[in-house]
Amino acid sequence: MASTLKKLVSDEGRYLKSFQLFLDNSSEHQCMQEFVHGTLPDILARIGDGKSSVNVLGVGSGGGKIDLQMLSQLQKKYPGISVNNEVVEPCAEMIDAYKELVSKTPNLENTKFTWHKMTSSDYEHHRTEKNITTKMDFIHMIQMLYYVSDPSATVKFFRSLLSRTGKLLIILVSGTSGWAKLWNTYKDELCDTNLSQCITTQEIKEYLDAKGIKYQNYELPSSMDITKCFTEGDENGELLLDFLTEICDFSKTAPKDLKAAVMDLLRHPECSKEIDGRIIFNNTLGALVLEP
Numbered sequence: 001m002a003s004t005l006k007k008l009v010s011d012e013g014r015y016l017k018s019f020q021l022f023l024d025n026s027s028e029h030q031c032m033q034e035f036v037h038g039t040l041p042d043i044l045a046r047i048g049d050g051k052s053s054v055n056v057l058g059v060g061s062g063g064g065k066i067d068l069q070m071l072s073q074l075q076k077k078y079p080g081i082s083v084n085n086e087v088v089e090p091c092a093e094m095i096d097a098y099k100e101l102v103s104k105t106p107n108l109e110n111t112k113f114t115w116h117k118m119t120s121s122d123y124e125h126h127r128t129e130k131n132i133t134t135k136m137d138f139i140h141m142i143q144m145l146y147y148v149s150d151p152s153a154t155v156k157f158f159r160s161l162l163s164r165t166g167k168l169l170i171i172l173v174s175g176t177s178g179w180a181k182l183w184n185t186y187k188d189e190l191c192d193t194n195l196s197q198c199i200t201t202q203e204i205k206e207y208l209d210a211k212g213i214k215y216q217n218y219e220l221p222s223s224m225d226i227t228k229c230f231t232e233g234d235e236n237g238e239l240l241l242d243f244l245t246e247i248c249d250f251s252k253t254a255p256k257d258l259k260a261a262v263m264d265l266l267r268h269p270e271c272s273k274e275i276d277g278r279i280i281f282n283n284t285l286g287a288l289v290l291e292p
């Protein structure tokens, strides 16, 4: 049965608020930062070898916080190298936030930014129409494949843009996370079938394995405090619940039995742990690194 509940992504203002709350209540960006500082330098080890400039492409970059940290690691690896950094991001507000962050960040004088206010599929058309053939040395898609209609085709397209030593980094929630349990149980009720909202790295790995494409897989442990979701009427709790269910105003609009069942599942040991009276959701991420 396809869900008739209003999707959170259809209300940009509420989506942005709930996404920010998710960031504030989770270790999402901390665990990415650890990955960027601890593991990414090795991943980027050879991408700029013998080059005076490298091409980087961020797809679904949001406010650019993680992007700029990755660029900083790249500059550390290749001091003084010129970086052409292209950003594909459909949300104007996010691009503005990214530009503001750039204006406040030191040591970016060797980095040129090109902004594409468009979706990944629009970018694909843009390249075809303009006959652009530039190869990319590093492409990243962090927490964005949920929003495309065909993730495998998207991965295939962006991988085809890689230079000989290029790398494609994909980060999504892991198949071992609480999200996977939630989506495996309530996909029909919660997920938008026009998009791929309920995918994890597990589905991408299955696609890559089926095609015989090699990749490296990293698990990034992360958690999210969802205690507020269980306080009836708590505004922030309701926004967080919207983020978890991807439904607008889930607490007020979901059928009673669905709401009760989802709330129950969110506390289930396969989704969360109770620590010192707080409900801590398993937000483990998966990072996949592909070569051309």
Ligand SMILES: C[S@@+](CC[C@H](N)C(=O)[O-])C[C@H]1O[C@@H](n2cnc3c(N)ncnc32)[C@H](O)[C@@H]1O
Binding pocket: 019, 059, 060, 061, 062, 063, 064, 066, 088, 089, 090, 091, 094, 118, 119, 120, 121, 141, 142, 143, 144, 147, 148
């Ligand atoms: C969950 S946010 C992740 C942002 C950032 N990468 C991070 O991890 O903080 C998803 C981002 O993907 C963007 N997005 C949504 N649909 C997209 C699409 N079809 N193509 C490219 N980006 C998209 C959204 O505007 C949003 O900025």
